[in-house]
Amino acid sequence: MTTYNLSFAGSGRVAGSLCRNLFRAGNRIRQIVSPDRKEGMLLARDCQASWSPDLEFDNPNDVIIVAVPDHELSGVLSAMKCHEASIVAHTAGSFGLDVFPERIRKKGVFYPLQTFSKGRDTDLRDLPFILESSQPGTGELLKSLAESVGGKPYFINEENRRMLHLAAVFVNNFSNFMLTAGKEITMRAGASFELLFPLIKETFSKALENGPENSQTGPAVRNDRNTIEKHMDLLSFSPELQNIYREVSESIITYYNNRNL
Amino acid sequence: MTTYNLSFAGSGRVAGSLCRNLFRAGNRIRQIVSPDRKEGMLLARDCQASWSPDLEFDNPNDVIIVAVPDHELSGVLSAMKCHEASIVAHTAGSFGLDVFPERIRKKGVFYPLQTFSKGRDTDLRDLPFILESSQPGTGELLKSLAESVGGKPYFINEENRRMLHLAAVFVNNFSNFMLTAGKEITMRAGASFELLFPLIKETFSKALENGPENSQTGPAVRNDRNTIEKHMDLLSFSPELQNIYREVSESIITYYNNRNL
Incomplete structure (x- = not known):
């Protein structure tokens, strides 16, 4: 199975659950970026990653998953610096691809249809992941990520999502x-x-x-x-x-x- | 374990589930009285009882469980004829002991805190039965009935019920x-x-x-x-x-x- 270099913006409930599950599935977690030092460092430690409060992602091979509160999503995407070869996907069910700034070329939605809780290890097996992407390669990769944690990927357009x-x-x-x-x-x-x-x-x-x-x-x-x-x-x-x-x-x-x- | 002679007014979802479970627990079911000939006869057959559309219960040793739609409860209780030694209990959570006519002396509430469905065998184990009775002997008997199907009896007054x-x-x-x-x-x-x-x-x-x-x-x-x-x-x-x-x-x-x- 292909594994990936992943980084996360966010260390909350959704980010924490996805990150831990993706790590256990064999993916490498490189950076956790979050303003919450305690949660961010804890998650980074659990997944052998580094933590930083600065929205800078330096590895062109990374997939960056942005799992932040809905009202911060647009701001985080605008502020983040990453290589244009990186794939960036957000996890928000009520936002589409138009929330991304122009300069992010490879973009996607990676929306797990679940409720996540702090300190609760949510089972992702058989969980629907609702996906959308700006191009086929990105979509394939998101599909493969969802499958690596036992999820069921569905490509569903923005309106239906x-x-x-x-x-x-x-x-x-x-x-x-x-x-x-x-x-x-x-x-x-x-x-x-x-x-x-x-x-x-x-x-x-x-x-x-x-x-x-x-x-x-x-x-x-x-x-x-x-x-x-x-x-x-x-x-x-x-x-x-x-x-x-x-x-x-x-x-x-x-x-x-x-x-x- | 003490077993009882039971009769039922009603053959719907609640009556059917209680009756079948009480029968399996070793109680004797004597009469099923209900206006629905088909459901009534089916339930009677399953529990080795007789069916009749007439609200007449002739055995003084019976416990008669009245499990009918809320809006019919008062009418059924007024119309039914039974020996004054019989215990009569209804299953309606939103009615009290004052719904019984004067001439019924041994009265009680036997309210299973559950949703019942037609054709679905509801598990009564660990189910709370909310009980009330007009006198101690009646209460003890209802408690014992609830326990015979694995339920948990609670005596709770009308207001709280x-x-x-x-x-x-x-x-x-x-x-x-x-x-x-x-x-x-x-x-x-x-x-x-x-x-x-x-x-x-x-x-x-x-x-x-x-x-x-x-x-x-x-x-x-x-x-x-x-x-x-x-x-x-x-x-x-x-x-x-x-x-x-x-x-x-x-x-x-x-x-x-x-x-x-």
Whole structure:
């Protein structure tokens, strides 16, 4: 298997997980560039790389993976200095190739469709990597990188990748917040969140097996206004939770009304 | 282990799962009463019971479990005829003991904190059963029934049980709908929902391990208005999804603003 010289801009959750996995897959990690000295040096040490706060990449054979917060991406790409033979790829699902400055010729998107956590070793096997590139050679290389960590590469254009990133917000960010809301309410009932674990596990395994659209239960899908009103009363301690309850319930009612037409 | 004579009012998802599990645990199932002849007879056959559409239970030693849709519960309890020595328990998380008519003396709540599906054999081991009863003997019996299928019994009063039921709506009904929304958007990106499976699995295992309130990522928790606006534009095809996106994002922003105070 071909291995590569890699460098990273960033040492956060995404950079850390990708870098460690790519290192374990046999790639050489050369430079970690990040403003966070502690995280950057830790990651560099783990992957036998060097750390620096300066966005200068000197090896023309490197693939530079830019995994930084979305709002810093454009600034980092503009500020970084690298050889024009280097391939530069960012990991942001909601940005395209147009975020790169003109002078970077070999550019790509290397977007792992996953949620990453600090201190959590995320398994990348079978993980979809959504790829885009400015030219075939770059694309092949990104594909090979994704495969080296057991991932599944997909070439998907910018518009559809942005949609996938949005879908990820719903299934990850929003469903996670529903669990947070459920935990708050459970604690208000004087009970432990663990009481809900079997329900949560079944919710997700059922949705994946039967499709979430076929797994919907509860007062909203039955349009049971009586129970919905009682729940709204119970939520009087939190206008925010009431807003969510109302909006999501109305959406469920509308969705299943239209579906049954 | 003590076993019981059981009868059921209802033959739907909850009744079917409880009845089959209680039968397998060694209890005798006598009568299945339900208006649905096909489902009722099928369940009766599986559990060596008789089926009837008439709400008459003649054995004084029976425990009668009433597992019917919420909006039918009060009507079924009023209409049913049974010996006053029989114990009657309903399975509805959002109803209390006051839904029973006066003449039923031994009454209880036997609420399994789970989502049940037709044709899906739900595992009841370690499942919390939220119990309430009108007198100690009844409570002991319901506890023993829950334990016979491997469940974990909890005596929780009506107010807190209603809260738990509401929490279940958030973690099950609402998070499931977020997956449905994500699936719709994924299909709009021309991609298969399966691309999101690793993300969905990680979302839930992370939330259970680290707590959902510590697992929140995405544009809303960062208060990244730029990405939120871009997502709202992408959702212009669906005012309902826009409403959910706006409301849930605002709730996440508010929640984490307050938390950081």
